[in-house]
Amino acid sequence: MSSAQKSIMMGEIFEVDLPLAGDFQMSNALVAAGLCIATGV
Numbered sequence: 001m002s003s004a005q006k007s008i009m010m011g012e013i014f015e016v017d018l019p020l021a022g023d024f025q026m027s028n029a030l031v032a033a034g035l036c037i038a039t040g041v
Helices: 023-039
Strands: 003-009 012-018
Touching (some): 003 023, 012 023
Antiparallel strands (some): 003 012
Protein backbone atom coordinates (compact mmCIF):
# COMPACT_ATOMS: atom_id res chain seq x y z
CA MET A 1 0.00 0.00 0.00
CA SER A 2 1.29 3.46 -0.79
CA SER A 3 0.14 7.04 -0.99
CA ALA A 4 0.85 9.51 -3.76
CA GLN A 5 0.75 13.25 -3.12
CA LYS A 6 1.33 16.25 -5.38
CA SER A 7 2.62 19.34 -3.60
CA ILE A 8 3.69 22.81 -4.67
CA MET A 9 6.77 24.12 -2.91
CA MET A 10 8.60 27.32 -3.84
CA GLY A 11 6.75 27.46 -7.16
CA GLU A 12 7.64 23.90 -8.21
CA ILE A 13 5.33 20.89 -8.34
CA PHE A 14 6.60 17.73 -6.65
CA GLU A 15 4.99 14.31 -6.74
CA VAL A 16 5.80 12.13 -3.74
CA ASP A 17 5.01 8.42 -3.61
CA LEU A 18 5.70 6.90 -0.20
CA PRO A 19 4.82 3.38 0.99
CA LEU A 20 2.67 4.59 3.87
CA ALA A 21 -0.73 3.36 5.00
CA GLY A 22 -3.23 6.20 4.77
CA ASP A 23 -3.36 9.89 4.03
CA PHE A 24 -2.70 10.84 7.66
CA GLN A 25 0.75 9.20 7.57
CA MET A 26 1.51 10.96 4.28
CA SER A 27 0.54 14.23 5.92
CA ASN A 28 2.90 13.53 8.83
CA ALA A 29 5.77 12.80 6.44
CA LEU A 30 5.19 16.03 4.47
CA VAL A 31 5.02 18.13 7.67
CA ALA A 32 8.26 16.53 8.90
CA ALA A 33 9.96 17.30 5.57
CA GLY A 34 8.72 20.91 5.73
CA LEU A 35 10.07 21.32 9.27
CA CYS A 36 13.46 19.98 8.17
CA ILE A 37 13.58 22.42 5.25
CA ALA A 38 12.46 25.36 7.40
CA THR A 39 15.02 24.69 10.13
CA GLY A 40 17.88 23.88 7.76
CA VAL A 41 18.32 20.28 8.90
